[in-house]
Amino acid sequence: MSMKTHSLAAIAAACAIIAAPAQAADYPNQAITLVVPFSAGGGADNAARILAQGMEAVSGQPVVVENKAGANGSIGAGYVARAKPDGYTVLYDASSFALNPVLRKLPYDPAKDFIPVSQAVVVPNILVVAPESPFQTLGDLIQAAKEKPGEYTYASYGPGSLAQMAAELLKKDAGIEMVHVPYKGGAPAMVDVMAGHVGSYFANAASSLNYVSNGRLRALAVTSEKRMPELPDVPTVAESGIEGFSVYEWNGLFVPGGTPAEVIQKLHGIIEETLARPDVIEKLKGLGLTPVGSNPSEFGQFLKDEEGRWKEVVQANNITLD
The missing domain is CATH 3.40.190.10 (Periplasmic binding protein-like II)
Structure with a gap:
């Protein structure tokens, strides 16, 4: 390799190092895509669209919801795992994110290919x-x-x-x-x-x-432990004779592995501010959703607990995929 080629490579590497913090510093400066790995009109999609509207107001940038359904969410998740780790392609997944690893072989590693940003809602x-x-x-x-x-x-x-x-x-x-x-x-x-x-x-x-x-x-x-305020006359499963029965779905946001920490911090701030907006809270509660807004560390621990819980259930009940 010539001296000139070495110099060009060194310059390119230096520019990349300088560019990364610069890109993080002005994040977001373009549209953000929320990839929902389920069909339009479903629960995660409905919640994502409410969140996207709030995120637009907070960030000042367009937030687009894109549906990539199939294989219990793993197709859309796989798409995001391969996306550029710059904070502009975000996975908006549900409980299936913790279920898939204990039920099927995946074309990605949930622990390595994703970074949890925040649990958004529980329902x-x-x-x-x-x-x-x-x-x-x-x-x-x-x-x-x-x-x-x-x-x-x-x-x-x-x-x-x-x-x-x-x-x-x-x-x-x-x-x-x-x-x-x-x-x-x-x-x-x-x-x-x-x-x-x-x-x-x-x-x-x-x-x-x-x-x-x-x-x-x-x-x-x-399936909640207490009756839903929106349906006060509908009993819980536990009240109906199945003692101890309690199941909740949740939605959360993830970015591809390798996304800069500063971008994750800024994205989390946008999500946290969005979930605190009265208009967003009202719309979410109208669908029976409770906003959460946990930080990345809390969400990561929650995911570990969820996966462990469902692994026990799958093994105890010998559940296999159809």
């Missing part, structure tokens, strides 16, 4: 049926399933999703058998439940609360 699920369903309570559904094992169906937004896991826990704890009908997203699952094509569904409250309120779905129970 219970609502066990819903069609308005014409013969079941008025969870007890009705359990009794019918005991009398006719394997005859009744439940939907999920994909194999290995929290909707499936919640139903599998119910099956175990109630001693019943039901058939899993997976969909490619929460929206199509909900449509078929409304139409009576599938019997029940542990729907994310963010995507189903409005349908329950307007009578297009009937709520049998909620």
